[in-house]
Amino acid sequence: MVASCDTILTDDEYAALESEGLTLNPDIYVLDDTMQSLMDEGFGCYWTRGGGDVRVWYAQAEQSDDAWAAQRQQLIDDGWTQTDAPREGVLQAPADHDPNYLPAVVHLGGTTYYASYSDYFSSVKALLG
16 A cells, blocks of 8 residues: 555544544645655645644655664754654654654654654554554
8 A cells, every 4th residue: 555644644543633623734834854855755744724723744755774874863963862752763853943843753664754743653554563
């Protein structure tokens, strides 16, 4: 199955997004350069709700281990820290990255994943099990 914004998350997460009034927005507002770099090689998703500031960002791209190692080091140099939450290897943006969002990235099996909150990694099907 080809990964897309309609297939990457668990059914429970899609239901939670819907219950919070969040819908997939085709006009993606990119949260930061890290997200953009993954979108350049893969794809990104952006869920929003009208009349509110709650948003969810997600991106993923295939990336070699060597390319990930270089990007990982650059993120660490930029102040990202390894939290290993909710899974081993997660890097989180520094506290001053954005006043409302602390995005995170993780690399597994040749794919790098990005989310506006690291908790979303618990709902990405490819990262489960």
